[in-house]
Amino acid sequence: MDAHDLITRNAAEVVTEEEVEEIAADLEERSSSGSRTQSGDPEGKRAYVGYEPSGVLHIGHMLGANKLIDLQEAGMEVVILLADVHAYLNGKGTFEEIRETATRMQEQFVAYGLDEERTEFVLGSEFQFGEEYTLDLHALELETTLSRAERAMSEIGSGDSVTVSQAVYPLMQALDIEYLDIDLAVGGMEQRKVHMLARDTLPSIDYEAPTCLHTPLISELSTGIGKMSSSSGVTISMEDSTEEIEDKVNGAFCPAGEVDPEPTEEDEARNNPVLEIFEYFVFPRFDEVVVARPDEYGGDLRYDAYEQLVSDFASGELHPADAKSALARYLDSLIEPGREKLMEQRGG
Numbered sequence: 242m243d244a245h246d247l248i249t250r251n252a253a254e255v256v257t258e259e260e261v262e263e264i265a266a267d268l269e270e271r272s273s274s275g276s277r278t279q280s281g282d283p284e285g286k287r288a289y290v291g292y293e294p295s296g297v298l299h300i301g302h303m304l305g306a307n308k309l310i311d312l313q314e315a316g317m318e319v320v321i322l323l324a325d326v327h328a329y330l331n332g333k334g335t336f337e338e339i340r341e342t343a344t345r346m347q348e349q350f351v352a353y354g355l356d357e358e359r360t361e362f363v364l365g366s367e368f369q370f371g372e373e374y375t376l377d378l379h380a381l382e383l384e385t386t387l388s389r390a391e392r393a394m395s396e397i398g399s400g401d402s403v404t405v406s407q408a409v410y411p412l413m414q415a416l417d418i419e420y421l422d423i424d425l426a427v428g429g430m431e432q433r434k435v436h437m438l439a440r441d442t443l444p445s446i447d448y449e450a451p452t453c454l455h456t457p458l459i460s461e462l463s464t465g466i467g468k469m470s471s472s473s474g475v476t477i478s479m480e481d482s483t484e485e486i487e488d489k490v491n492g493a494f495c496p497a498g499e500v501d502p503e504p505t506e507e508d509e510a511r512n513n514p515v516l517e518i519f520e521y522f523v524f525p526r527f528d529e530v531v532v533a534r535p536d537e538y539g540g541d542l543r544y545d546a547y548e549q550l551v552s553d554f555a556s557g558e559l560h561p562a563d564a565k566s567a568l569a570r571y572l573d574s575l576i577e578p579g580r581e582k583l584m585e586q587r588g589g
């Protein structure tokens with residue numbers, strides 16, 4: 242697979258396609274001249290994802306991490322920002338609590354396949370309290386209206402009303418891209434408004450507009466409303482046991498035949514999380530997905546592409562109960578190796 246395909250596979254969108262093509266062309270050129278993955282190279286291309294530290298990684302977080310693994314393969318240097326100050330500004334706990342969970346999160350990324358030697362882990366507080374950063378932040382504050390900052394936070398902010406800290410948050414996220422010297426900012430689709438704000442405002446303080454890549458979102462498991470998240474709803478975490486995975490997947494929202502479920506009466510959009518997890522998390526890792534079925538119900542179903550599975554689901558050939566039991570099995574096999582490693586590390 243060439244650099245462009247590695248960068249863009251399983252992405253929901255890139256902003257802009259031309260800019261990504263330029264990054265890919267540069268990586269290809271460096272690879273053919275033999276100067277590919279030297280870390281610390283000032284000419285190297287760098288990508289990052291930022292996470293508010295939370296107790297345990299969930300499968301939604303892994304979409305960004307898997308993208309970073311693709312980008313490493315394409316020859317990019319990758320950075321994971323453990324955004325402790327951002328989590329604090331977003332009301333996620335005391336600073337001490339957040340710091341502790343940041344260490345746990347780093348351990349988990351490594352257990353789940355990010356090569357420690359080739360991944361730079363950075364805590365936000367390591368550079369966000371510097372004088373230059375603070376002055377740049379104030380300069381961005383002068384360039385941004387409160388309503389724009391508020392809109393950027395509409396899918397990220399916790400709590401009912403926006404606090405001043407949450408208006409500062411997206412401006413700091415924009416500045417991080419500059420201070421970490423990032424060529425490609427990666428995040429889930431709910432980060433796009435912050436990234437658009439960064440593209441619009443960074444040039445006004447003489448920094449470049451960042452190139453961005455957004456990964457799809459996995460919905461909350463039991464209702465299909467909103468995104469799966471660490472702080473609320475039913476979430477498949479990377480530390481769940483086999484039984485926990487089975488129970489959660491069994492209770493997942495997965496109406497028979499409904500690929501695009503109707504919105505609720507309150508007009509909230511709904512998705513089918515079982516299908517989403519197959520599409521974004523399982524199919525990218527397996528050449529073939531087998532749904533086991535007793536012979537009296539027609540025997541096993543085999544799929545080598547998500548589109549085949551979804552078409553059988555829509556026609557009724559694939560029943561939700563069979564889809565769920567297959568999903569639980571595949572999830573467990575993807576989660577097991579890291580779960581074991583973490584247990585060993587913790588002496589369990």
Ligand SMILES: Nc1ncnc2c1ncn2[C@@H]1O[C@H](COP(=O)(O)OP(=O)(O)OP(=O)(O)O)[C@@H](O)[C@H]1O
Nearest residue numbers: 292293301302428429457458459468469470471472
């Ligand atoms: N359900 C999800 N599906 C896909 N990506 C996700 C999901 N949840 C979080 N991410 C991605 O993980 C990164 C970090 O998100 P974040 O720290 O807000 O996770 P979270 O679980 O929503 O946390 P919290 O609920 O505490 O806000 C972002 O790039 C985000 O897009």
Ligand SMILES: N[C@@H](Cc1ccc(O)cc1)C(=O)O
Nearest residue numbers: 291292293324327397414417
């Ligand atoms: N906004 C991200 C966290 C983040 C913070 C700072 C960044 O520079 C990047 C990402 C989230 O919703 O979790």
